[in-house]
Amino acid sequence: MENFNRLNDLYFKKLLGDKKRKNLTLSFLNGILNKDDKNCFTDISFLDKDNEPLTLDGKLSKLDIRADLNDGTQVDIEVQVCPFKLMAERSLYYWSKMYSEQLEKGAEYKKLKKAIAINLLAFDYLEDEQDWHNIYNLLNEKSHKKLTDHIEIHFLELPKFTLKDMRKIRASEAWIAYFSGKYSKKELEEIAMTTPAIKEAVEFEDTFLQDKIERRAYEQREKAIRDYYSYMSAFKEEGLQQGLQEGLQQGLQRGLQQGLQEGIRKVAINLLKANMSIDFISQNTGLNEQEILHLQQLITK
Template sequence: MHKCITINIIADGFRLNDAIHSEYVLQEKEKHTRLTDVLEIHFLDLLAAKRAQEAENEGSKRSQLINWLKFIGTGDKEERAMLATKSPILKMLNEKVDILTLSPIERKLYESRMKLKSDIATISESQFNAGRQEGKSLGLAEGKLLGLAEGEARGSHQKALETAKNLLQFGLSVENIAKATGLSQKEVEALYL
């Protein structure tokens, strides 16, 4: 039989004891002999973790467990952010939670920004590679600089277009969008089509 471990996260309305982590095994009622060592039932108490004081050894397993449980148990964005500073994994998880809690409009803007960043990186890389090819005839250092400059210019223009599209959704005038992004009014008007 393979080892089976059950982990239960408990909070309000379910109280076993005052421990943050309780482990149970199956045993015979009268003689208290253990039935098997391949079955464990664990309970992690969010309320007990919330009451726990900061551990002396911040890197200990107990401290890490408490931080995880506090992170899971809180709805406070600031507390989550503070806990995220204690672990790279919690930091990554906090960023994902922040994305999941965005409004539909905010999420659309976020996804647009992420797509833009990816596009800029792709454009920059392709321009860099084109510059590298050109650099073979110009000289390596000059070719790299040329590729980087062209990639940055195209990426900046692409970013301005994406920003303009987002601003159009908010109902800003073509003139104001052109001023804010550095695009011409014709370029902004073309985005309506």
């Protein structure tokens, strides 16, 4: 299927959020977290978590996969396809919940384990960063030393990703190449030679698309995303037009008011030049005594 969206929430969760394919999830995590064979994660337990509605009708949702790793590390993988300006704040909020939920009331802080948030984004978010993978920790502003290794927040921006050398590809690059949709099946087959998990992902993708029920659900979700963008575009256009109309009306009103005020000033000046009294000028122009005296000073200068 051409233009298959591998970030579709239904597909992504079936690919990396199912215990039947936890080897793929571990491959993805070990690659993104730069783990080698000696310190890699070897097991994962998925935690069910409700999706957060992105629209009032619930057609779109923030997808995340919550899991515990074999050393107790907590991890949250979030996929975001629609641009969202407050990703940092939201990611930190969900990280804090993931971290705090480890402790039951009265438990000791030493039981807390590292919590990692991974944000897989289909849009550019970090304007000042050129790299597709950026990691944030708590650091001292002067010495740049870590306060603790318990917090780690990753941002993976797919539009910034470019594969430089397919022969020297790392596991993290292989996975991002797969999810980016920039590479053909033939290229993915070549990538799979260095990262076998990609071959398994491509095979699962074929199986997924051959299932009529799964494919129908996928297509409905994609339609919901297209409708969302369409509605948002229409709302923005309507808002822009309304704003322009209101701006023109306000500008016209301001122009008329300014013209009227200028006309009244000129009438008052002519009456002053004709030696009319201040009371007479005030009654016929609506200007107060102070405004008329000010005009009189301008005439005499």
